[in-house]
Amino acid sequence: MRIPSVNPLLLLWSLVAAILPAGAQDVLRSSSLAACQANSEFTASLFDVVFTPNNLTASVNMIATSSVEGYVVFDITILAYGYQVLRTTVNPCNSNLPGLCPMTAGKMNNPFNLPVTEEAIRSIPGIAYTFPDLDATVKVYINMTSGDRAGQSIACVEADISNGKTVDLIGVKWATAAIAGLALLSSAVVSGLGYSNAASHIASNTLSLFGYFQALAMLGMSSVPLPPVVQSWTQDFQWSMGIIKVNFIQDIMTWYQRSTGGEASALLDTLHTVSVQVEKRGLSTALEAPVALAKRANIQTFFGSYLVYGIQRVAFRAGIETTNLFLTGLTFFYIFVVITSLAVVLFKIGCELAAKAGMIKGDTFSEFRAGWLTVLKGILYRMVLIGFPQMTILCLWEFTQNDSGGAVTLAVFFFFGMLLTLSYAAYRVIRMARRSVALHRNPAYILFSDPQALNKWGFLYVQFRASAYYFIVPVLVYILVKGMFIALSQHSGTVQAVALIIIEATALIAASVLRPWMDKSTNSFNIAICAMNFVNAIFLFVFTDVFGLPQLVIGVVGVVLWIANAAFALILLLMLIITTGIVLFHNNPDTRYQFMNDDRTSFMKSQTHIGTTSELDALAATARGAGKPALDLEDDESGISHSEKMVPRPGTAGSMPYSVRDSARNSVRSSVRAPIDPSTGLYSTEGHHLRNRPSGSIRAPSPFAASASSSNVSGHHAQNAGPKPQGATG
Template structure:
């Protein structure tokens, strides 16, 4: 059955009614006036017009310079989304415009109110007051009159963008998306701590993919491509994922840091009462406007006059400023451009600090709760025993999540050089995070290759060792075991994309073409390789890559290299907003519903099928990790080795030279140290019996029965049963021949590890 709210028009109307109440006062406003032809006889450094239809009054505050003298007429054109809706001619003498009949040269800086007739309201559609981020423009050509006849050539051209005060850049959207991401990641950590690793890995993988999609939306807004107002505002909703969040007192501190380290901080927001700032938008077939853009230049004298840092803003010949790309995002977030880099880096630093404090606090709270009997003694046992390794893994994951903003902001800072101190911070964070992730990826590949060499399966060591899983698992748990390497293409993808966004701010067309190629490559790679853990996760990420590719095509359309009609570009901007809003809503609902079901499910792991790489067979039971650790210690004692025999599972040389791997078991009838081997077999028989008892309690059935039920066939004994290449959690489990004869079926801990 087709539900009525699925109708896009009804949905759009409903959103407009809820978000923008009808009781709100209707208003149309313009805050900048741009010249749209060279040698314009009328320019304005400040232009602020507010029209309220309820009282039929337009309040005008303007600082302008006019070189026009004599009688003139105004040719006025109003465009909405590139489509001409009004075209009229106004004679200032018959309209009683003060000081304009005739016009005189000089400066105009006196605010005044202009009455508007009721007949003029009929030409303004009602949707102009309610539709968010209205893309409307008023263009005025000033023509001289000779004997009451208008000259065909204009002596001035003015253009003003009109807004109704409604926008999709809403604080509620920012908080809602942040809350969903944060709660989903927290739920994943809790579920993992309770031992449901399969469910936890699915939640974390989908949540991080959603966060990556939000960062992709933010990068669209950071590109130096003129965007329609609704597209620019939509991308602004996700700039929090790049650390672009305004906090008043922090901006004061960062400004002080800029100045104290040899930089000059901008103060553009303090100059808005006498200087206009134009947000660059799509040019719609205006040859005169293209000529006016050629006027844009950097004015060092005006920069010094207004106290603005050099290299910060483009300035027109008549004193107003133009912001685009990263500067546009900074201006809309009300953050000074020279503070933008440090703002993002500061939030990254505080995120790491807060996470470390939270993990340490969680460890002590769990310990106190266990001692007080509030939770079971073995609850969160793996986290409580290996909390330091877990903290390292979490910090590595934060570095991976924050790599896109660090890349974009640091590389952009290299082009701005706001201060020597800021450049030092950029060098430290960019190369530090890049080196950290590169080292982590190298370690994962090294461990996986060793696992393939020893066990014919990369999943064995990657998932059997809790230390490796907790420390490096953030790089590979979302992928199938055979695609452990896919983190490298992800890092390269993020790095190249960030380089084009940050370093190509001078050419939006170059950015658009580069993003099409990058996103197309990512879509093809994910669709062909399907590297993620299961079918649903692959579909989730393929859909995200497809949307990112479509968005890149939209960006290329916004560059207007094809000279498309203005209406087409305006419609594409609205389509980009609606498409991404619907897609983001679907993904958010999926995360919310899935996480809610898992939190209230008795055994959430059963909601997902086990991965084909059989990773769960290699994971130690979280509920019995203490017992397993004790059994490992017992085995080491039986072999007559101590701490000196322990080795790092991430070290190739120590793995090969470990006594546990070099010593072959003694067999009856062969020469050897009989006393030691006799003790060894005796104690190992106890250990094997205890471990089988533990596994039986975990799986609810004897080991050999459970394995026969699951596999349905007998598996060949392990080629590494003699201990020559034992590794992972069972590296010391060298079973003598008489024990092997008693249990003909292989242990489920060996399934999928190359034993069949």
């Protein structure tokens, strides 16, 4: 018995389509037409065809120019992912098509219906009506049947086919944005309650996930011809770059363009008369005929249609004029910052009112209420870091577009302002860490002991282990270089693809070798994202068609990219949802995460969840420097003088002057948070961990304490039972 052959592509289509909802009515349509032959004698500036198999007709509406005279026959081929689905010929004389039998020279602007036989409909696979973002093309050769050129092809046109199904879904955009936003909000609430360890883990994973969304958006902004499913999937994450269409905002942006000396484009307003082609593989060779570069780099062919690619392709798919794209992204970044700032202010006011009304305890969110301005500054810095990839690409791209004087001025201000702000913040962090190493032989001491510095600059280093405080600099360089290639190499997709492979490979190697994040789970989370970004860069290089791969291979790679990234994003989202939910409903969220080996918690000021005697509290306050003037960590001289000779305010629990070099006090301070031996740079926090952790959660001493402190719990209590330092309250 003969076993029938099975097309593997159709099998893949069937499997994917089985999980997708079917539409109410099967339909195939095309809205653009491109020339696929040099010196084509038939061109169209508008082409809109809707085919419904139920009524056996295809409605055609086109504005075309023909220089063909005589009797012709149409040789029609339908390709899906490079696989020939249908090939047939249509004689316009047999189909009673007006103006086509015979074909006459001139302009054609007469809508008509093209009959389709049942045999041709049966040859179209049913999956073609349900598979999302169908990568199908209809190619029509116009062959002469009379005259001296009988049998010759005098024109060729091709059009992309869509079935109306897509993975560019508003639900995906809202779901991903809402989860990321709620996770960030949850981390802020958990931090305000005093659970800094859990909050830093949630915030770190959320920002990494947000960065992955931005990486997918950048993939869609590249000028490489992308398969339709990849275009749609990457479009789902353009919200992370501030590319969101709101009609009244678009009206304001258009007004601003014109009022500042620019000329707003109106491409979207002319779609009823002009055809716009979204670049994909094959269009570049199809347009080898001379083309004219319109202002702001929209490619306009001589027969009147337009070709959009890269960042313009993203704008067109989002329904935003290309001249409004930069201002749209800038506006939503500004709105994001303003809303966040107002939320912090309103939360501060709400906490104070609730405390006065007795609705919450007086010490709830006490640290936030006392230093909310510093917290707000830190949040604004974090907003700048989140928006840096977005503004880097949009501002640099605006420099190449020059939409208007006002837009360019804003681009200069925001790009250089954000770059200098983050550079200054990174410089301050490095200075503090180096000073801490010089004075205490441990970068974590100063970075985490001062709550003002932690709230203001901590957004740059809390996600990393203390010894990797410098890693924010490579991260900023990575974002800047990647954004430069995306924004400034829009005319060369191959250059972008090669550059992204090198950049992502470097990032993956650095992350895998250095493992700079705070713990094992966070390192694994970020390394997985780096690996997926690298794989996406390889896929992008495949789409450049440098290897001359068959269209079928390109189509399959596009589907694989979509499925792989959809599964990966779903896994990351579920991990974030589950961990955030558990933290929010856990009695002590900090115990869910392993304490970092850099012993940062030993240096943090918060004592919200530490139940100790008043004597130990006083000793801890003395070691922290509580009750003394605030240490100005932004001044080297101030930092050195305070570290060597701290002069506290009189009348406080820790009012006794002391010196880091005072060996007489080292035996007392070693059991709290101070160095036991400055010559070795080791810190003893074992006693702190033993008395602050629930039963069964005691871990091995940290690397900073193991070799210098081998005392057990009883030894620790015996040490603290000795004479109290002068000025401590008992």
